[in-house]
Amino acid sequence: MGSSTLSIGFFFAFMALTLAITYWAARRTRTTEHFFAAGGQVTAWQNGWALAGDFLSAAALLGIAGIVTSNGFDGMIYSIGWLVGWPIILFLIVEPLRNVGRFTFADVVAYRLRQRPVRVAGAVGTLAVILFYLIAQMVATGSLIKLLFGLPYTWSVVVVGSMMLVYVLFGGMLATTWVQVVKAALLMGGGILLAILVLTHFDMNPLKLFAAASEKYGTRVLQPGSKVVSGQWDAISLGLGLMFGTAAMPHVLMRAYTVKDAKAARLSILYATGLIGVFHLMVFIIGFGAMVLVGPETVAKAGGGGNMAAPLLALAVGGNAFFGFICAVAFATMLAVVAGLTLSGVATLCHDVWTNVIRNGTASETEQLKVARVATVMISILAIILGIAFEGQNVAFMAGLAFSIACAANFPSLVLAITWRRFTTPAAVASILVGTMSSLVLIYLSPTIQVDILGKPLAAIEHEWWFVSLRNPAIISMPLSFVVAILMSLLTPEKNADLAFDEMQRRILLGPLQPNINEPARAKSAA
Amino acid sequence: MNVVIPGNADPASSGVSARKLARKRLTVALILSAAMIAIYFGFMGLFAFDKPLLGTILVPGLSLCIVLGPLVIISSFALCLTYVLWANRVFDAGIRNLR
Numbered sequence: 001m002g003s004s005t006l007s008i009g010f011f012f013a014f015m016a017l018t019l020a021i022t023y024w025a026a027r028r029t030r031t032t033e034h035f036f037a038a039g040g041q042v043t044a045w046q047n048g049w050a051l052a053g054d055f056l057s058a059a060a061l062l063g064i065a066g067i068v069t070s071n072g073f074d075g076m077i078y079s080i081g082w083l084v085g086w087p088i089i090l091f092l093i094v095e096p097l098r099n100v101g102r103f104t105f106a107d108v109v110a111y112r113l114r115q116r117p118v119r120v121a122g123a124v125g126t127l128a129v130i131l132f133y134l135i136a137q138m139v140a141t142g143s144l145i146k147l148l149f150g151l152p153y154t155w156s157v158v159v160v161g162s163m164m165l166v167y168v169l170f171g172g173m174l175a176t177t178w179v180q181v182v183k184a185a186l187l188m189g190g191g192i193l194l195a196i197l198v199l200t201h202f203d204m205n206p207l208k209l210f211a212a213a214s215e216k217y218g219t220r221v222l223q224p225g226s227k228v229v230s231g232q233w234d235a236i237s238l239g240l241g242l243m244f245g246t247a248a249m250p251h252v253l254m255r256a257y258t259v260k261d262a263k264a265a266r267l268s269i270l271y272a273t274g275l276i277g278v279f280h281l282m283v284f285i286i287g288f289g290a291m292v293l294v295g296p297e298t299v300a301k302a303g304g305g306g307n308m309a310a311p312l313l314a315l316a317v318g319g320n321a322f323f324g325f326i327c328a329v330a331f332a333t334m335l336a337v338v339a340g341l342t343l344s345g346v347a348t349l350c351h352d353v354w355t356n357v358i359r360n361g362t363a364s365e366t367e368q369l370k371v372a373r374v375a376t377v378m379i380s381i382l383a384i385i386l387g388i389a390f391e392g393q394n395v396a397f398m399a400g401l402a403f404s405i406a407c408a409a410n411f412p413s414l415v416l417a418i419t420w421r422r423f424t425t426p427a428a429v430a431s432i433l434v435g436t437m438s439s440l441v442l443i444y445l446s447p448t449i450q451v452d453i454l455g456k457p458l459a460a461i462e463h464e465w466w467f468v469s470l471r472n473p474a475i476i477s478m479p480l481s482f483v484v485a486i487l488m489s490l491l492t493p494e495k496n497a498d499l500a501f502d503e504m505q506r507r508i509l510l511g512p513l514q515p516n517i518n519e520p521a522r523a524k525s526a527a
Numbered sequence: 528m529n530v531v532i533p534g535n536a537d538p539a540s541s542g543v544s545a546r547k548l549a550r551k552r553l554t555v556a557l558i559l560s561a562a563m564i565a566i567y568f569g570f571m572g573l574f575a576f577d578k579p580l581l582g583t584i585l586v587p588g589l590s591l592c593i594v595l596g597p598l599v600i601i602s603s604f605a606l607c608l609t610y611v612l613w614a615n616r617v618f619d620a621g622i623r624n625l626r
Binding site for chain 1: 555572611615
């Protein structure tokens with residue numbers, strides 16, 4: 001297949017470019033400030049693109065396009081859910097995060113509480129999110145690369161794992177940022193071009209495209225169905241998980257530290273929201289385009305659970321070269337996401353667990369960098385091993401689980417730490433742990449695991465007392481986490497936390513005190 | 528990390544205006560968040576509980592959900608833009624006065 005050679009050509013071009021970036025970044029990565037936050041030197045525009053690159057996974061292009069191709073409108077439920085969390089980040093979280101924290105979201109939760117317990121709990125919440133999301137990404141990546149390039153699954157996982165290891169290990173946040181910027185530019189460019197090519201078949205009028213689709217497959221494709229999201233309360237629960245999970249994803253939040261101040265962080269969220277919104281609108285056109293111009297049957301026959309919709313559409317409207325390009329873009333997309341995830345896992349292990357728990361906040365720069373690099377290697381190897389171990393398994397639920405845990409474990413403690421004076425250490429710990437555990441338990445008892453994974457017949461377990469009919473736990477686990485946090489706070493008053501609240505509010509407004517506000521590089525705290 | 532931060536200006540008066548500014552920001556943030564939550568869960572509520580309404584075909588090729596879905600996306604961005612414009616103009620000016 002000629003297109004395969006072409007896509008491999010694009011793929012090597014992308015590898016060469018990102019490795020050159022990594023080489024360039026490696027020479028500029030000397031301190032933890034550089035390694036985890038690119039020295040705070042990223043501009044708002046760059047960070048906006050990098051946020052889009054960090055957040056838009058292969059699921060956003062290939063997955064949603066595939067769902068739209070086979071189900072019509074329902075695919076958009078995910079698009080919308082992944083976007084509406086961004087305003088919440090902007091309004092409630094990003095400025096306090098940037099002004100109070102340094103590398104991780106636990107910096108903010110632990111700020112006026114007792115460091116060790118909160119950081120340990122925060123690490124549990126963060127690592128659970130990162131690990132489940134990383135496994136979902138690795139397994140999807142392995143099977144997609146196999147499908148797109150014909151590379152065996154194991155090798156696909158090893159190649160992706162090794163690339164992300166190289167980016168993060170040598171280039172830290174600076175290389176990761178630029179990989180994400182390049183990927184976002186490719187993804188936006190490819191997505192917009194593909195959508196435009198589709199619309200040229202319909203006089204540039206999306207309504208004609210939708211009309212053609214409903215003529216061919218019935219008006220049901222323009223109407224909400226119940227195949228993608230079944231159950232009324234499940235839809236609401238999914239919405240909660242997507243909205244507030246997005247607002248508390250550790251790898252997204254971490255990017256707030258890469259810019260020079262709260263204002264730049266604020267702007268970068270606005271840019272990211274715009275980019276992600278436009279992209280999702282394009283994907284909707286792409287999905288319908290694939291439905292009309294390629295056909296759901298052809299897409300289904302191509303394998304990969306509908307993921308081939310966008311590449312096959314590219315082949316149909318743009319020929320071999322465009323097919324190769326879209327495949328390479330999909331590959332770049334996966335790499336940028338796993339690199340961002342890995343880096344935020346490393347930040348948690350090194351900054352939260354090692355520096356602030358094990359070493360009590362007194363590790364030297366050299367030691368922290370060494371630990372960060374060891375942690376990078378560990379997480380990469382773990383990701384590769386788990387990626388290979390879960391080959392062929394249905395791990396789609398793990399991505400949803402990651403959002404549910406972020407929503408139930410990270411979001412409540414973060415918001416309460418920022419806004420509620422009486423929030424205490426035991427409350428933070430309990431809320432994070434309850435959020436994590438309840439998400440895990442609820443999803444284990446739901447049809448997602450019991451029926452889809454363990455293969456039990458629904459009728460046999462439906463009436464068991466432990467059975468949870470919701471596939472998405474957020475509607476239970478998130479309020480539970482809030483209630484636990486509030487009750488524990490009231491039961492365990494903490495004088496120091498209360499006293500430090502005004503000081504924290506002041507810091508949320510003004511940021512860390514610096515001799516010269518125009519020189520963020522000097523903002524390094526003594527810790 | 529626990530550094531106490533004294534203000535540059537007169538601590539008593541700047542403390543009061545700082546608290547005022549913080550409360551103002553929180554109010555704006557909460558109102559906009561509430562708007563976003565209302566818009567999104569209004570839409571998801573229709574999706575969950577009134578699929579026939581959301582599936583109303585307005586003209587051939589266009590159903591209510593295909594109008595409202597993109598509108599939710601556009602309104603997310605519009606709310607973000609509102610906040611950023613407010614913050615850049617009012618909030619940042621307030622911060623400069625505090626310093």
